[in-house]
Structures are given as C-alpha cells and as structure tokens.
Amino acid sequence: xxxxxxxxxxxxxxxxxVAATAWLGLWVTPDAVGFPHGxxxxxxIHPPMAWVAFVAYGMAFLSSMLxxxxxxxxxxFDRMAGASAEVGVVFTGLTLATGSIWGRPTWxxxxxxxxxxxxxxxxxxxxxxxxALRRVPxxxxxxxxxxxxxxxxxxxxxPVVYFSVSWWRSLHQAxxxxxxxxxxxxxxxxAWTLLLGFVSFTLAYAWLTAHRYRLAGLQDSEADxxxxxxxxxxxxxxxxxx
Amino acid sequence: MSxxxxxxxxxxxxxxxxxxxxxxxxxxxxxRRLSVSAAxxxxxxxxxxxxxxxxxxxxxxxxxxx
Numbered sequence: 630x631x632x633x634x635x636x637x638x639x640x641x642x643x644x645x646x647v648a649a650t651a652w653l654g655l656w657v658t659p660d661a662v663g664f665p666h667g668x669x670x671x672x673x674i675h676p677p678m679a680w681v682a683f684v685a686y687g688m689a690f691l692s693s694m695l696x697x698x699x700x701x702x703x704x705x706f707d708r709m710a711g712a713s714a715e716v717g718v719v720f721t722g723l724t725l726a727t728g729s730i731w732g733r734p735t736w737x738x739x740x741x742x743x744x745x746x747x748x749x750x751x752x753x754x755x756x757x758x759x760x761a762l763r764r765v766p767x768x769x770x771x772x773x774x775x776x777x778x779x780x781x782x783x784x785x786x787x788p789v790v791y792f793s794v795s796w797w798r799s800l801h802q803a804x805x806x807x808x809x810x811x812x813x814x815x816x817x818x819x820a821w822t823l824l825l826g827f828v829s830f831t832l833a834y835a836w837l838t839a840h841r842y843r844l845a846g847l848q849d850s851e852a853d854x855x856x857x858x859x860x861x862x863x864x865x866x867x868x869x870x871x
Numbered sequence: 872m873s874x875x876x877x878x879x880x881x882x883x884x885x886x887x888x889x890x891x892x893x894x895x896x897x898x899x900x901x902x903r904r905l906s907v908s909a910a911x912x913x914x915x916x917x918x919x920x921x922x923x924x925x926x927x928x929x930x931x932x933x934x935x936x937x
Contacts, residue, residue: 847901
C-alpha cells in the first residue's frame with residue numbers, strides 16, 4: 630500500500646470512527662448518575678480532545694528534538710513539529726470550548742481560574758506563540774532552530790496540565806483515565822464509546838497532521854521556486870544592455 | 872438532552888470539518904500553483920527575459936530588485 634492509500638484509509642477510518650462516537654455518545658450510551666442533564670455525554674469528546682492535544686505536542690517535542698540533534702537534523706522534522714503543533718492548537722481550543730460548555734451547567738460559570746483550566750489556557754497561548762514565532766521571517770535554518778527551542782520550552786506545560794488536578798486543589802475531577810496507574814473509571818458501553826472516541830480522534834489527528842505536513846512541504850517548495858524566479862530575473866537583467 | 876451537549880458536539884465536529892477542508896483546499900491550491908510555475912519554468916523566455924527585451928529608452932537600472 631502506498632503512503633497516499635494509507636493516508637486515505639486513515640481518513641476514512643477517522644471519519645467513520647468520529648461519526649460512530651457521536652452516534653453512540655448522543656443516542657446509545659446510558660445517562661450516568663451524578664451528571665444532570667445527560668452531561669456525561671460530553672465525556673466522549675472532551676477527554677479525547679485533551680488526549681490528542683497532548684499527543685500533538687508530544688510529536689512536536691519529539692520532532693523538535695530530532696531537528697536540534699545534529700545527527701538527525703533535517704527540515705522534515707521542523708515541518709512535522711509545525712504541522713503537529715498547529716493541529717494541537719485546534720484540539721486544545723476544542724478542549725477549552727467543550728470544558729467550558731461542561732463547566733457552565735456543572736459549576737455555574739463558563740470559566741474559572743482553576744489550576745487545570747489555567748494551565749490548559751496557558752498551553753493554548755504558548756503554542757499560539759510558537760506558531761506566531763514560526764512565521765517571523767528569517768533564514769530558514771535560524772527560524773527552524775529557534776522554533777525547535779520554543780517547542781521544547783512550551784512542552785514543559787504539558788505534564789503540568791496533566792498533574793495539576795493532583796498537585797493542587799481543583800474543581801475539575803481527576804483524569805477519567807489514569808495513565809500512571811492504568812485505571813479506567815468508566816465501564817461497559819460508556820468505556821467502549823470513550824475508547825472509540827480516543828482512537829477515532831487520534832486517527833483524525835494523524836490524518837490532519839499528515840496533510841498539514843504535506844502542505845508545509847509544498848509551501849517550502851513554492852518559496853524556493855519564488856526565490857529561484859527572482860534570481861533568474863536578476864541574472865537576466867544583469868545580462869541586459871548597460 | 873440539554874442544549875449544552877448538542878453545542879459541544881456541534882462545535883467539535885464543525886471545527887474539525889472546517890479545519891480539514893481548509894487544509895485540503897490549501898494543499899490543492901499550492902499543488903496547482905507549483906505545477907503552473909513548473910510549466911512556466913519549461914519556457915525560458917517567460918521566466919528569464921533575454922538580453923535586449925527591455926525597451927531601448929528604459930533606464931539601465933529599471934526593474935532591478937533593490
């Protein structure tokens with residue numbers, strides 16, 4: 630199977646999985662005790678959004694490390710870091726939006742300066758800054774290096790977000806899935822739907838990042854093409870009559 | 872169900888759909904621009920103006936990138 634076919638298959642699987650998660654989450658799974666207005670149904674989208682954001686920033690961190698490491702330095706790692714971080718920002722925005730929608734009927738407010746919410750908002754802003762930094766013009770190597778360093782710095786906030794509910798007194802519940810203790814706090818059809826949500830949105834992340842990575846490559850080629858064109862013009866003018 | 876749940880699902884699905892379409896459209900447009908530019912590059916006269924193309928009364932430095 631070629632890369633394109635794998636990518637297409639990933640896209641179709643992600644689409645089917647996300648649709649199935651929405652169908653199961655909205656109409657099939659039961660309501661849970663302790664969650665008024667059926668709000669537990671937001672469980673199938675809110676934690677997967679946060680999970681995918683972490684995966685995206687993890688990939689940006691890894692790619693940036695590989696770019697900075699002299700033996701593995703290649704522009705493709707810089708492109709991958711940028712692509713993954715951009716997708717991560719989209720998912721972080723959705724984490725904040727779905728969390729806010731869940732918080733309003735539960736806590737009575739759209740937003741509160743809770744440690745988890747605050748560190749997540751900080752994460753969002755940090756990576757927005759990272760994306761802005763990537764757009765600051767300069768020599769491509771210098772831009773890639775400073776972006777890689779910024780990605781490493783921004784990633785420091787990821788474990789802080791995850792452990793903030795344990796480190797500080799928080800309004801937010803503890804994580805639904807305890808990755809350190811390997812414990813899942815939901816059962817039955819709810820657990821399967823949640824698992825499907827995690828897998829489907831992760832596939833969506835992979836598909837989106839692959840396309841964004843391709844786009845970055847094309848944009849770099851366009852920039853090279855433009856530079857070559859300008860140099861050709863300049864050379865031709867140099868040959869003209871004095 | 873309360874409106875909150877529908878709002879949550881709508882925001883997630885609509886945002887992801889919009890972002891996916893935007894990436895695909897930009898990718899397609901970049902591919903098209905590159906293929907057009909490659910096709911133009913195959914014709915040297917259009918990309919690299921040959922000496923003597925400039926009008927004889929034009930200043931020597933006209934059009935030179937500053």
